Amino acid sequence: MLQLFKFRGGVKPQTNKTPSLGEPIAVAPLPTRLIVPLHQSIGGTPDPLIAPGDRVLKGQRIGGADGWISSAVHAPTSGTVLAVEEHVAAHPSGLPTLSVIIEPDGRDEWIARTPVDYRSLAPESVREMLRDAGVVGLGGAVFPSHAKLTASKTVPMEELVINGAECEPFITCDDLLMRERADEVVRGIGIFRDLLRPQRVLIGIEDNKPEAVAAMKTAVQALGENFEVIAVPTRYPAGGAKQLIRVLTGKEVPAAKRSTDLGVQCFNVATAYTAWRAIAHGEPVISRIVTLTGNVERPRNWEVLIGTPLAEFVALGQPKPDTNGYLMGGPMMGFEMPSDAPLVKATNCIIAGSPTLFPPKAPEMPCIRCGECAKACPHELQPFELYWFARAKNFGKTQEYHIFDCIECGCCSYVCPSRIPLVQYFRFAKSEIWAREREKKAADTAKTRFEFRNFREEREKAEKAERLAKAAAAKAAEKKAEAKPAAEAAAGALADAPAAQAAAPTDAEAAKKAAIAAAMERARQQREAAQPKNTEALTPVQQRDIAEVDARRRQAGIETPGEPSGTADANAPAAPAAGSEEARP
Template structure:
């Protein structure tokens, strides 16, 4: 089944460092002392917590309910007690805290009732909802809710389903190992995706530096009798980027600001297929994932880790060396240093690399760009990173966008080859988040302006309406008066113009109101002088007399006369 492969432009060949962690099979990590499970683990809405502090939960029990269509549920990774729901540090470059559910394991690992699902008899819509409720998200790194990607487009027929087993980033081997050990279940999961999307072809792309995984997947596909095509693709970073792998396997180039589904292609990671199959065939939601522990450690290996495991309880399994001074989550190209050692493993955690100054020497200081064009040569998206850098650095975001900043996948090839050691990706990330923030601000300002203008319009309208109502009431009253006068036999009813009438009526109304108010005041005023004993009444009378003698009201601050009396 040899098929013509295509090429994408650019790319680099960094030191792969994968052999370290592939020597041993996947092992199950021991139960940690506590689990910190962030509610927001996928792109989209933050799930709503459905448990309370003190609740006993079972392994696999729903703890966060999906909020909206682009959102996926979150589950308890083991049985135990919920001890806290609140903000905890999470593995994110910002170092910010988000709401997490903390579970103290009881060590019993008691599962919820698990039931296999006969998805073939179900409506595709129901299967998608089931996957959403099982928390199935893309485990390649972007953690996009998978059910949303499994909805076929209405206008474009699905041509190819691409399964991504390329795993192009150095050091990471979790997909390699899952393909070697769990190929049969991955193939079943791909079958599920195929049934939901109905593509014409299914292509499985694996980089050719993983011959064992290619062999295992080919064998599993043959054993299952599926017509899937397993393809070894040339090892070249970033061949595992969705757009790059699609390009290599199908020859289709996805235009800027379009999605692969517009060209009839959809792409999933192999581990996602595995979790989807576990959810459907075993009723197990996503509560664990394979994590590569490697880098500056003595025992690099892949572990199956419960979501929410604090990283400082996980890393000792690999025996980090003494000079370890940090942990990178993800690969060395696109990963980031975790903000604190105890942040939890999340669905996006594919790899933890112990960082040391000898393994990852500090970058030499940044030097001026000489526009050598090396970055443009390696850019897999055929962008001009030097121009994007130029405009981002100058904070000229409009120009940066014109240089197609938003097509950048932040793969880091440009920064890797830059002879001036410019942290290009950092500039691009800065410019992107700045542009997004501005866009949000602009939308907010537009909304505020609209509401402000509407308020002004409404106030004007209310004023006009009130005036009209008053005029109408006055006219009616005037007409009534005229009718009364006519009935009294006055003979000639006054033929005044309605405007003058209204004016007169208004004046009359105001005078009447004033009169009413005066009467009311007169009634109310004397209340505190009623029902007073005779001696007090006498005292008041004396004071009044003295006041009249003085001929003036007592000034403020003067002691009240008659106090001695």
């Protein structure tokens, strides 16, 4: 028998798991509409691969992973894409996220599924397959699983921990999955084992689920695996990754380190199940098991398509009339779900709330520094100190007290005799710190860009000055070169030297003047050619009038405007004739 270890702190809330354990998992009926958010895992947002109006098949990829830490999403059933638009997400903010809206056609037609034998494939291609099948951690964190399946090169992989603890009250989805589909869960664990090659595989299940433990033991034996199925003491949060690793291996993951640094990797049982379905059946993650419990007439577990609207899902459980909201996740870590949000991969449980089930919290009282929260904290933090600093918005201090080690399990708030929502303060402080870091990063980028721009402007100015100086120098040299032959020619033509010396500069100047005059003449001609005069294209009558006026002017001895008197005589007779020629239709 394996020696078990203990983690510090933790609480023992009422589990409330029995109501939803009465019936087996049922397949939820097809909803009228599916809203599939593209961003359903930690990491990047997948790019939409379909356009509104497209017909999609069940299991067709509709969002492709946009990086290594990203995971694909798929159409949960066959139907038509109505839109790719922003829709309210299953997120505490209630803000919209880019989602694919699909209208099911009721035929539930699968895309071609190709089961593969993963043992014949290279580990990289298995990881790629898992990414493209959208396999993510279904324990709630939705971290892309393929990214966790690369063994560290420096640390030997000692233990693979499979998390079936399910410590949060109310939730039973993993329990029933292990009871009913233990065989496939174990096969999925086999995939992870083959990719990571650990020395031991430990499956931790809380001891309040004896049926699940028995089912898993039977499945492990039947498949001839050497996995150890271990019942761990029931205590919240035994299902936290670091806590379960501590209990099963005795290894404590230090702050700012990962469990892989100690040779341990942890996966949820439902993740193992979906990985097996993806590899051996070619079925991507398009559904999951969700516990519907709380203030409903028929609490039970449903296998439900990802993207099912919350309202349609909860109708299956027949909520009681006094239901006043729905919690996604458990009562310790869950959040109030926006009423028109869809179910996502992270949704393990929906609890219908009512004033009797979750009575409104009594008002917060001052912290009396009793230290109960520090005793309950499974990460051995000091929540009362953190609270103090978070409340005062002294975020530097919260970081000194390791706020980022907080897993937001809610034990401190649970035991607080002053009913202080401690976790709320910690979440607030964490998101403020992140926002500040983002701002700092943006400011640094702006600064470097601004400095570079100034540098570039200076450089351009210097370059321009240099160019101008060069051009001026070149011109001067050219002139010198021009002046020389002219001087020589003048010297040859004129016999007496002193006269030539005097004439040379005069000749050069005269040449320059002539060139300028020629250039001006050219410019004038160009201008005239380019600009049409308003005396062109006149009617014969107008031409005649002009000619008469010109004739009178000449008689009076006034020059025609724009024409020297000498040329006027020559132009005058020609102009009307030419004008009438042009104007003739």
